[in-house]
Amino acid sequence: MSKLTINFVLNNQKMSAQVESDMRLVDFLRDEMGLTGTKFGCGEGDCGACTVIIDGQTANSCLVLVPQIEGKEVTTIEGIGSYEHLHPLQEAFIEEGAVQCGFCTPGMLLSAKALLDGNPNPKRLQIIRSISGNLCRCTGYTKIANAIEKVVKTKS
Amino acid sequence: MVSRFEYYRPKCLDEAFKLMAENPDYSLLAGGTDLMVKLKDNMVKPTAVIDLDGLQELKGINFEAGRIVVGALTTHTQLEQSEIINKHAVALVKAAGIVGSPQIRNKGTVGGNIGNASPAADTVPVLIALGAEVALSSKEGVKTIPLEELFLGPGRTVLKPGELITSISFKVATHQGCSFQKLGKRKALAISVINACASMEIDPETKVIKKVRIALGSVAATAVRVSEGEVLLEGKYYSPELINEVAEVVGEAIKPIDDVRSTAVYRKLVARVLVRRALEEAWSQIASY
Numbered sequence: 074m075s076k077l078t079i080n081f082v083l084n085n086q087k088m089s090a091q092v093e094s095d096m097r098l099v100d101f102l103r104d105e106m107g108l109t110g111t112k113f114g115c116g117e118g119d120c121g122a123c124t125v126i127i128d129g130q131t132a133n134s135c136l137v138l139v140p141q142i143e144g145k146e147v148t149t150i151e152g153i154g155s156y157e158h159l160h161p162l163q164e165a166f167i168e169e170g171a172v173q174c175g176f177c178t179p180g181m182l183l184s185a186k187a188l189l190d191g192n193p194n195p196k197r198l199q200i201i202r203s204i205s206g207n208l209c210r211c212t213g214y215t216k217i218a219n220a221i222e223k224v225v226k227t228k229s
Numbered sequence: 230m231v232s233r234f235e236y237y238r239p240k241c242l243d244e245a246f247k248l249m250a251e252n253p254d255y256s257l258l259a260g261g262t263d264l265m266v267k268l269k270d271n272m273v274k275p276t277a278v279i280d281l282d283g284l285q286e287l288k289g290i291n292f293e294a295g296r297i298v299v300g301a302l303t304t305h306t307q308l309e310q311s312e313i314i315n316k317h318a319v320a321l322v323k324a325a326g327i328v329g330s331p332q333i334r335n336k337g338t339v340g341g342n343i344g345n346a347s348p349a350a351d352t353v354p355v356l357i358a359l360g361a362e363v364a365l366s367s368k369e370g371v372k373t374i375p376l377e378e379l380f381l382g383p384g385r386t387v388l389k390p391g392e393l394i395t396s397i398s399f400k401v402a403t404h405q406g407c408s409f410q411k412l413g414k415r416k417a418l419a420i421s422v423i424n425a426c427a428s429m430e431i432d433p434e435t436k437v438i439k440k441v442r443i444a445l446g447s448v449a450a451t452a453v454r455v456s457e458g459e460v461l462l463e464g465k466y467y468s469p470e471l472i473n474e475v476a477e478v479v480g481e482a483i484k485p486i487d488d489v490r491s492t493a494v495y496r497k498l499v500a501r502v503l504v505r506r507a508l509e510e511a512w513s514q515i516a517s518y
Contacts, residue, residue, distance in 0.1 A: 077236060094236035094278070097265070117266045118333055119418060130306070130335040136265040137336075138258070140236045141280060184331065205417035206330025 081142045084152030090139075098134040098142060099123040102149055110150035110179045114208075121207035124180035125149050131187045131206070150179035153186055161224050162186060169220035173211035180207045185221045194229055197222060233268075238280040242287075242395070245279060246368040249391045252277035257393060259302055260336035262329065263345045287340070287395055290314060298398040301340025305352070306331070308339060317401050318359060319514070320409040320426055324351040327411055330418050340394045343379065346386050346451070349421045349490075353452045354444035355409050358426040359399040367392040377444075380451035405430040405440075406511030410503040414490070422491045423447045423499055427507035429462070431515055438462050443475075443504060448485040448496055457482040458504065467512050476505040 076091045083106065092101060102108045102125070111134055114122030118133040125134045126148040154160035162185050165171070172178050181204055188195055188203035195203065200221045201214075209217065235252070239245040249255055256275035258264055259282075267273045281287060287302040290311050297313060308314055308325035315322055328334055328342070328351050342352045343363065353376070361376045365388060376397065379386050388394070407428035413419025424447060430440040441459040446452045458479040465471060485496035 093232045095232040095234055095268070116269050118262055118329065121330065121332060124332055131332045132336055133262075133332045135269075136261050136332075138236060138261070138265070138278070138280075140238070141258075141261070141282065143238070187331075202417075203331060206332040208418075 077140050079140055079143045081144065082146040084148055092139040094138070094140055096139045098125070098137040098139050098147075101139045102134060102147075108149050108151050112176055112179060114176070118206075119208070120177075121180045121184065122177055124183045124207060126183050126187050129187065129190065131184050133206075148183070148186075150182060153182065160186070161227070162189070162221065165220040165223045165227075166217070169216050169223060171213060171216040171220040173209075173213050177207055177209045177211075181209070181217055185224075188221070189224065194225060195221075200225075234275050235277045236280065237277060238283045240283045242284060242366060243368070245281065245284060245393065246391060248277065248279050249393075250368070252279070253390065255279050257281060257344070259338040259341040259344075260304060260333075262333050262337040263341060263347075281393070292401075293398070296398045296400050298396050299339055300396055301343075301394045302338050303340075305329075305334035305337050305339065305342070308352075309334065318355070318399070318407065320355045320407040320428075321352065321359070324355045324409045324411070324424075324426070327351055327413075333418075339397060343376070343397065344386065344388065344394050346380050346382075346384050347420075348383055348449060348451055349424070349447040350452065351409075351411060351421060351424055351446070354424055354426040354446045355407070356397060356399065357444040357452055357454060358407055358409075358428040358442040360428075360442060361397050361399040363394055364396045364398070365392050366395040371395065373398075377452070377454055382450045402430055404433045404515060406514030408507040408510035408514070410507045410510075412499055412503060420490060421447045423485070423496050423503060425500065425503040425507050427504060427511050429467075429508065429511040429515065431467075436466060438465055438467060443479060443507075445479070445483060445500060445504075447490070448483040448500060453483070455479045455482050455504075462508075469509075472505055472508045472512075475508065476501040479504045 102111045112122035114120035116135045118136045123134040254276040258280045288300045305325040305328045362373045409426045411424040412422045425445045428442045441462045443455045443458045458475045480501035485493045
């Protein structure tokens with residue numbers, strides 16, 4: 074079976090790639106693009122560790138085939154800030170102690186970013202709901218929600 | 230590594246029908262939230278995956294001749310945020326908003342939720358209680374059947390090879406209330422232990438209950454209507470005593486099983502509570518007109 078050529082935007086960069094038709098987006102990002110910030114957890118959409126943003130909406134990249142991103146914009150954790158210039162959410166996570174083992178953090182940050190991009194002034198309950206698809210096995214949810222809330226309050 | 234299957238993204242229904250005919254061992258891909266898990270676990274081994282995302286005719290929520298028509302590719306997020314659905318079917322808003330997680334709701338579609346035929350699907354009891362019909366299309370044409378007639382068992386439907394779900398529709402009723410209740414083990418990412426939906430329509434003049442539909446999920450091999458409870462209400466006036474009696478009868482009538490999520494005994498007990506709450510809330514919606 075043949076490889077497919079797909080065109081898409083990854084972290085604001087236009088890309089073209091040859092892919093196997095049965096490859097999952099999470100494997101493509103990690104193994105082909107070297108973007109290992111996207112974590113692989115359960116592979117079933119239960120944990121949210123592999124969360125990315127596709128055309129403005131969060132998605133579990135373990136539940137997406139690479140050919141499905143043809144013509145779409147994908148944002149991973151590597152696309153929202155750099156070591157020199159962290160995203161305000163990343164700053165807030167550090168300040169609030171919202172990172173423990175760190176495995177859920179990229180997914181948490183992308184879920185939070187998707188929320189704030191669509192609604193800059195979410196209520197606490199909306200914040201909690203926005204990260205309800207991201208499991209933190211260290212159970213640090215309170216500090217994660219605090220960190221997101223801090224960004225909301227700083228902006229407004 | 231060699232791909233296990235070819236990937237196709239048809240641009241119109243005719244192209245999709247052609248691909249289904251040419252690749253007998255196909256799997257349809259809508260949101261992928263169920264299919265991708267089955268592919269991972271080798272529960273399905275298609276030679277072709279047909280991605281329906283390019284089929285614009287399967288998208289959107291519209292009014293057509295007094296009915297709300299929901300395209301099969303409508304995501305749970307779109308259902309939850311739809312003005313039309315918020316105005317006319319709040320129970321469906323609630324069910325769509327409680328499926329999986331935000332990520333799952335962004336991808337998973339109502340047509341997929343139905344076609345996957347899980348007895349625990351959250352949108353299904355609501356759509357059954359709303360009297361929904363599904364449109365099944367093939368290259369021979371379109372046929373429309375009541376949703377409850379689609380299901381044969383867990384993961385099994387009457388869909389034939391070459392056929393796909395294109396839309397779901399239901400009548401907009403006035404003087405009707407409809408409420409969805411779910412019991413899961415957590416508030417998010419929880420497959421229903423049991424769910425229930427009740428719709429109730431009254432005669433606005435006499436206040437007599439005209440039409441009732443009670444549907445439950447996760448209590449049988451498919452979502453089920455419980456007519457034993459419905460007939461007790463039709464032609465009567467609403468009263469809390471009557472609601473309690475109906476809830477008892479429904480709890481007795483269903484035959485759930487023990488499985489990984491719960492036990493038959495517990496489900497029969499909780500069914501009474503969910504049905505009572507659903508009927509109470511449906512009534513309160515009517516009363517607030």
